[in-house]
Amino acid sequence: MSTDITGEPIRFDTKIAVLLREDLEPWQRLNVTSFLVSGLGAQVPEVIGEPYEDADGVAYLPMFRQPVVVLEATKETLMAAHTRALSRALPRAIFTSDLFGTGNDRDNRAAVRAVATAELDVVGLAVYGPRNGVDKVVKGARMHP
Numbered sequence: 105m106s107t108d109i110t111g112e113p114i115r116f117d118t119k120i121a122v123l124l125r126e127d128l129e130p131w132q133r134l135n136v137t138s139f140l141v142s143g144l145g146a147q148v149p150e151v152i153g154e155p156y157e158d159a160d161g162v163a164y165l166p167m168f169r170q171p172v173v174v175l176e177a178t179k180e181t182l183m184a185a186h187t188r189a190l191s192r193a194l195p196r197a198i199f200t201s202d203l204f205g206t207g208n209d210r211d212n213r214a215a216v217r218a219v220a221t222a223e224l225d226v227v228g229l230a231v232y233g234p235r236n237g238v239d240k241v242v243k244g245a246r247m248h249p
Contacts, residue, residue: 119238125227140230143197175245188241199228
């Protein structure tokens with residue numbers, strides 16, 4: 105739970121969660137996380153807060169308005185979470201193992217498009233929605249260390 109500037113708790117009725125496959129290398133975890141959350145920010149504008157400004161008036165880009173929970177899971181748990189996210193029609197982003205071999209957005213999209221949904225080798229999933237719905241999607245995952 106976050107607190108506001110007065111120290112009062114802020115409880116969000118929504119949740120942003122990133123689920124990573126547990127066998128990823130550290131650099132892959134960071135790369136996958138950054139790609140996944142960029143998809144949510146672009147498609148779900150209400151998750152983005154206001155721009156930042158420091159005391160000298162220097163402007164900075166806005167960021168998410170709420171925390172992002174980063175979790176890890178086995179391949180099987182991740183695939184089950186993907187299926188649950190689809191069945192709940194929650195906003196989601198995926199990263200497949202094939203994307204580690206591409207170098208641009210066009211090739212990334214082509215790599216995903218070439219594989220049937222049930223055959224995707226999902227190594228990362230970001231999901232946004234009502235807190236309880238997201239919790240059900242990521243059931244079985246654990247907090248990232």
